[in-house]
Amino acid sequence: MLEFIKYASVAFTSVAAVTTGWLQYEKFRLDGEWHIDTCTETADLSTYVGLHLAWRVFLSDDPLSAPVVGDGEKIQEAFKTIAPRGRYPVRFVGAKEINRISLTGRFEGARRASTGRFELAPTISRRIWSGYFPFYQRNVDILEGTFSFTAGNAKGRARAVRLVEGEFDAPPFECDAPERPEPEIEPETLPEAPVTDTPTEDTPT
Numbered sequence: 001m002l003e004f005i006k007y008a009s010v011a012f013t014s015v016a017a018v019t020t021g022w023l024q025y026e027k028f029r030l031d032g033e034w035h036i037d038t039c040t041e042t043a044d045l046s047t048y049v050g051l052h053l054a055w056r057v058f059l060s061d062d063p064l065s066a067p068v069v070g071d072g073e074k075i076q077e078a079f080k081t082i083a084p085r086g087r088y089p090v091r092f093v094g095a096k097e098i099n100r101i102s103l104t105g106r107f108e109g110a111r112r113a114s115t116g117r118f119e120l121a122p123t124i125s126r127r128i129w130s131g132y133f134p135f136y137q138r139n140v141d142i143l144e145g146t147f148s149f150t151a152g153n154a155k156g157r158a159r160a161v162r163l164v165e166g167e168f169d170a171p172p173f174e175c176d177a178p179e180r181p182e183p184e185i186e187p188e189t190l191p192e193a194p195v196t197d198t199p200t201e202d203t204p205t
Helices: 002-027
Strands: 032-042 052-060 068-077 089-096 101-107 114-122 128-130 133-136 142-149 155-162
Touching: 032 068, 052 089, 068 101, 114 155
Parallel strands: none
Antiparallel strands: 032 052, 032 155, 052 068, 068 089, 089 101, 101 114, 114 142, 128 133, 142 155
16 A cells, blocks of 8 residues: 555656646747836936836747847837837847746947846736646736836836737736926016116216
């Protein structure tokens, strides 16, 4: 009986390991086209706070071990489409783990390049419970998390959505700029009349 339990335990562990590997293989198939949105929540420059940016990126990865790589370009700013001549490229490299993906990017700009980092994970609503294996995600198509950029020390929320034929099925990304107080305008003051020693009709003698 003990021998049977031992072999059954080994068999169960083997099946569990194979199934876990298969689920992991399927889970982070990130190959394809993605739309990445960011919303700056804190920055050294107040003009960056509330700023929305978006990129269209093509990611490629090995399902088990190789790093994630990708190339793309910035396509939106403040939810407005950028003209093709004004779109600057971005290049990503990153790694996958059980429940998240990390991407480091180099962002080209008009005057200089900057770097940034994304920490993303599958959305909770997209995960499934598969009995013995807790919360595995298959066919990942929506990732949410945070970002940080060297430009202005900007940090905030980020979301990546898989594109299918150039479109995605996800709620609109929200990024509202904070209300800033209107600058106080001081009343205009008239310049003082110059002092003169020359008598005038209104100057008593």
